[in-house]
Amino acid sequence: MTIAQKPEHELSIGARPLGTADEQAAAQNVQQMFDTIAPTYDRANHTLSAGLDRWMWSRAARAFRPILQRPEAITLDLCCGTGDMTLALLAHRPKTPLIPTGEGSGEDSNSPQAAPILAVDFSHQMLSRGALKFRPHNIIPIEADALHLPIASNSIDLATSAFGFRNLANYEEGLAELHRILRPGAQLGILECNQPGGLIGAIYNLYFKKILPRVGGLISGQPAAYTYLPASVERFPRPPRMLQLLRNAGFTDVSWTSYVFGTAGLYKATKQ
Numbered sequence: 489m490t491i492a493q494k495p496e497h498e499l500s501i502g503a504r505p506l507g508t509a510d511e512q513a514a515a516q517n518v519q520q521m522f523d524t525i526a527p528t529y530d531r532a533n534h535t536l537s538a539g540l541d542r543w544m545w546s547r548a549a550r551a552f553r554p555i556l557q558r559p560e561a562i563t564l565d566l567c568c569g570t571g572d573m574t575l576a577l578l579a580h581r582p583k584t585p586l587i588p589t590g591e592g593s594g595e596d597s598n599s600p601q602a603a604p605i606l607a608v609d610f611s612h613q614m615l616s617r618g619a620l621k622f623r624p625h626n627i628i629p630i631e632a633d634a635l636h637l638p639i640a641s642n643s644i645d646l647a648t649s650a651f652g653f654r655n656l657a658n659y660e661e662g663l664a665e666l667h668r669i670l671r672p673g674a675q676l677g678i679l680e681c682n683q684p685g686g687l688i689g690a691i692y693n694l695y696f697k698k699i700l701p702r703v704g705g706l707i708s709g710q711p712a713a714y715t716y717l718p719a720s721v722e723r724f725p726r727p728p729r730m731l732q733l734l735r736n737a738g739f740t741d742v743s744w745t746s747y748v749f750g751t752a753g754l755y756k757a758t759k760q
């Protein structure tokens with residue numbers, strides 16, 4: 489039985505790279521894979537998406553502009569990779585850091601002040617490259633497992649993840665952990681790939697399964713990583729199932745907005 493033939497509920501467990509049989513092995517495999525492709529990751533992403541990745545990060549970030557513009561709002565970008573989604577979020581934040589009460593800053597006291605963005609990833613090599621981009625900015629990199637975040641419960645106002653959530657070894661546990669760290673009333677945004685149907689789906693499959701692995705392999709020197717990519721998208725829950733998983737995790741106001749003819753999209757949800 490192929491992945492596409494499996495029942496929908498079986499596609500909701502989590503990432504399972506070829507040759508892995510359990511969550512621990514899957515997580516270790518994914519971590520090692522991203523550490524390996526980190527040096528060429530940005531170039532491969534921009535090339536393989538024809539630059540659409542930048543547009544999708546920017547569009548997703550704009551969807552949360554009302555929260556991001558609140559100086560005190562705490563934002564966490566999960567599976568941040570090399571930090572491009574994090575920087576897209578930063579574009580909507582007030583420009584000066586939030587200064588603790590009683591400390592001088594040398595800034596105009598009327599200037600907007602903002603809490604830092606927390607950028608989380610478990611790949612050391614990916615996060616190291618992101619940290620270089622973060623240096624001039626109000627962003628704190630954190631190396632951590634998405635299923636066991638070193639973040640206090642009910643402390644985050646906005647959590648996002650762009651093209652990384654599908655790599656978690658357990659999707660339901662990932663959503664439960666995100667629900668835990670979010671404050672009541674906080675929002676969640678997950679930007680992810682999708683596999684559309686019809687003619688668009690046929691063209692998408694041709695590119696994703698035949699062309700992308702070859703080009704990605706040539707750029708990175710790691711063809712196995714770019715064979716995993718289409719398999720991970722094929723395995724990931726389709727929008728109706730993902731929306732149900734969000735509801736099951738305790739989120740409300742769940743929605744999916746299609747991007748680029750349904751080949752990707754933004755899931756939004758609110759913690760009650």
